[in-house]
Amino acid sequence: MTTQSKLVRGWEVVIGLETHAQLSTQSKIFSGSSTAFGAAPNTQASAVDLALPGTLPVMNRGAVERAIRFGLAVGAHVAPLSIFARKNYFYPDLPKGYQISQYEIPVVQGGSIEFYVGDARHEVRLTRAHLEEDAGKSLHEDYHGLTGIDLNRAGTPLLEIVSEPDMRSSAEAVEYARALHALVVWLGICDGNMQEGSFRCDANVSVRRPGDPFGTRREIKNLNSFRFLQQAIDYEINWQIDRIEDGFEIQQATVLFNPDTGETRAMRTKEDAHDYRYFPDPDLPPLLIAPEWVERVKGGMPELPGVMAERFQREDGLPAYDASMMTQSLAFARFYEAARSACGQPKLVANWLMGEVSRRLNAEGRGIDASPVDAATLAKLISRIQDGTISNNGARQVFDALWTGEGTDVDALIEARGLKQMSDTGALEAILDEVLAANAKSVEEFRAGKEKAFNALVGQAMKATKGKANPAQVNELLRRKLQQ
Template sequence: MNQFSDKYEAVIGLEVHAQLATESKLFCGDATSFGAAPNTQVSAITLGHPGTLPKTNKKAVEYAIRMGLACNCDIERYNYFARKNYFYPDLPKGYQVSQHTTPICVGGTVAIKTTAGARDIRLNRIHIEEDAGKSVHDIDPHYTSVDYNRAGVPLIEIVTEPDLHSADEAYQYVTEVRRLVRWLGICDGNMEEGSLRCDANVSIRLKGDTRLGTKVEVKNLNSIRNVKKAIEFEITRMIAIVESGDAVKQQTRSFDASNDTTFAIRDKEEANDYRYFAEPDLAPFRLTEAFIHDIKTALPALPAELMAQYQQQFGLSEYDAVQLCLDRETTEFFSQVTAHTTNYKAAANWINGPLKQYMNEHKLGFAQLQLTAEKLSALMQLVEGGQLSFSVAASNILPVLIQDPGKDALTVATNLNLLQVSSSNELEEWVDAALEAMPDKVQEYKKGKKGLIGLFVGEVKKRSKGKADPKIVTTLLQEKLK
C-alpha cells in the first residue's frame, strides 16, 4: 500500500455491461449463442445494410426492467433509442443504437458488504444498447480480423454514481451485480466469455475535499479479480504522480493481467462528440403499468430478503444464510429439502458442507445433480435418529446416493453394514478394548485430564469402524472411568 494512502481518497464509478440472455439480438432475429463460427450469426440488419428496418426485442426490454426493479430503480415509462456515432472496425453501421436521454431505469441502489460494513451503492442509470462486434488480432500476422456475431446482441449498461471508494468495494459491487443478473435469469454472468464486462472510472482527491479529481477510465475488465487489481494499481499510480508534483492525465487505459498493471490506450478529451440523435428507424415505445406489474409479480424472492428470512424465521447464522444465497439454485434446493424437515440448521450444514464439497470436486451444478431433496432428507433423518454418524453418512452414503439416485439411504447403509450399534454388549466390548489399549491415558484421565474423553471416543469409533453411537459411547466411558 502506498505510504500516502491515508492522505488521499479514491473516487470510483463503475459501468457494468451485462449481455442479456435472449435467444435473438436486440433488433433482429439473429442468434446470440456463444462460440459459433465467426460471422455465422449475422444478417443484413446486423451488418447495417441500407434499407433494412430493425424491430425491438420485447424480451430484452423485460429483462432490463427486471434488473431495474431488483435495484429499486424508477422505471421510465416513455422510451426511445438514439444513435451514438463513432467509428470502429467492429461497428458495422458506423453507429451504435443505445439509450441516451431516456434510460429505461433511473436511480436505484445495489447493497454491498465489506470489512468496513454494509452500505448501498447508488446507481445513476440502467440503459439498453446493442453490442459491437469483436476485433481479433491474433489470427493473421498482418491484418485485424472482425467477427460480427456479437454485433447487435442486447446489453444493459449498469452505471453507478461516483460512489465507491476502494478496490474492495468495487470487487464486492461487481460480485453482487453478477449474482443479481444470474439470480434474475437475465445474464449468465460469464466474464471470461464477455457476457459481463466492467469499465472503471477512477480518480483521487485529498481526504475532505469534495471536488472530483481527474478521471482515468480502465476499459473491458473481464474478471472480478482484475477489477480489483486494476483499481488498486491506478490508485497507487495516481498518488505517486500527484506526490511527485505532476498532474494526472485524463486517459483511457487497459489492464495487463500478466503483471497486474494498466497502460494508456489514448488520451481522452473532456467530452466525446457522439452526435446523439433519435434513431429514426425505431418507433418510441411506452411501457404500460400492467406490463411492469406483471414483471414485478414474477420476480423471484431476492437474496437480501431470503437471507433475512433464514436468520429471523429459521434461526440460521449469518454465515449459513449468506452461503445458501450465493446462487438461486442453492436456495431452491434448500427450499425443497426443508419441505421434508424442519431441522433447518442440519439442512444448511448438509448443503453448505458435504454436498457442496462433492459438487465442487466433481464439477457438478444443481442442474446435473440427480440427488433429490427427499433422498437427502431421509439421510439426514438417519443421522438425527442416531442410526448413522454424520461423518459416515457424508463420506460413505452421500456419494452413493448421488451416483445412483435409485437407491435409498437406509438400504445403502444396511448393505454396507454401516448402521450404528447401540446395543450395550457390543459397545461395551469396544469400550473395554479401547481402555485396555491406553492404560497410561486412563491414569491421566483419572488424575484430572478430562479432555482425554475425546481420545477414547475416537479409539472406539476406529475399532467399531464408525458404527458405535458416540453419545452412548461417551456415557459408557464416563461410567467406566469413574
C-alpha cells in the same frame, strides 16, 4: 452504501462499475437477426445490422420487458418515457458510425444492489440502467498484419448497469459484481455466460486521501471474469498510488487488463460525454412504458433473492448470513430447498452447503447444478448423522466417496466401510465399564473436579469402540456412570 473504508497505503480507493448484461432475447434489439452464440462470422448480420442505406431500426419488445424486470428487482424507477440517442464514434466494427444507446433519459433510474463481503452487509446504489446495442468484434489473432471484422454481435441487446462510486475495495467490487450477475441470471434476463461475453464489467478506479474530493479515474474495460476484475483493480490501485507518490498526476484514460502479465495499460485518453456528440436518434420514437405494462411484468416476477432469504430466516430459522448464501443463485436456492425438505434439517443443510459442498465446488470450478452429490443424497447423508447411524467424521468419509464416484448410495457406503455407529446401549455400557476400570486414575481426577480427565475417558472410550460409538451417547453414559 458502503460506510467504512479500508485504506490502501494511506489512500482511499473509490470504485464504480459499468456492467454490460446481454439480454436473453432470441433476436437483436433493432432487427430480427439471431443472437445465438458461435455462428460463423457475419452469418447473423442483417441489412439493419450492417447499416445499409434505407434500413430502419425496430425496437425489440422483449428487450424492454427485461429492462423493466431488472428495474423492479432493484427497486428502481422505471421511466414511463425514455429516449434513444446516437453515441457517435468511429471504430471498424461499428457499421453505422454510431451506437444506439440511451443518454439523458434512461429506462431504469436509481435502485440498489445488496451483498455481503464476509459476513458484513453492503449496499451499492445504482445510477441507471439503459438499453443499447452491442458493436461487432475485431479479430486480430488469425490474420497476419490484418484485422478481420465479425458483425454477428452488432445489434445484440445490452442492458448497461451503472453503479455509483460506492465501493472501496476490490473485494467489494467483486462481491457486487457477483450479486449483480446472480440477479440477472435469477431474473432470466441474461444467461450470465462470462466466457461468451454475456456479462462483462468496466471498472472505474481512482484513489484519494481520506476527506479529499474524488481523484481522477481510469476505466478498465471488458473484464469478463471475477478473478480478472479483482486482479485488475488491485494492480490499478497500486499503480495509481505509485504514480502520485512519485510526483505524477493521473490522466483520465481507458485502460486494458492483460491477464498474462497481471498489468493494466493505457489504450486511449478517456472520452467524456461531449466527445460522443450524443443526440436523440431521429429513427426511433420515445420509448413509452405504460403503468399497465409494468404491472404485468411485476405479476410474472419470480420470488427475489432478498425476499427468499427473509423467508429462509423466518421459516427455517437461518441466520441472515446463511440465508444470503443459500440465495446466492437460483440453482443454489433450489438445491437447498430440496435438501431441506427431504431431511427437515435446514441449518445442517446450510452448513454442509456453505462448507464441504462449496469447498469442493470452488476447488473444481463447478456450479451447484454440476455437483456430483445431488440434493436428495446430501439430505440422506444428513439424516444418517441425525439418527445417530454415522458420526460427523464418518459422514465426511461417505461424502468424499460420493463426490469421487466411489459409490452412489449412502447406506451402502456406510455398511461397506464399516462406519455405522454402535447403537446397542448394553454393549456400549459394557465397554465403558472396562474403560473406567482400566483408567482408575482418570476417574479419581474427574471426581476431584478435573474436567480434563473426563475428556481423556471419552477419548479412551472412542478408541475402545474404534470410533464407532456415538460421541453424544458416550458422553451421556459416562457422566451417568461417574455420578453413580
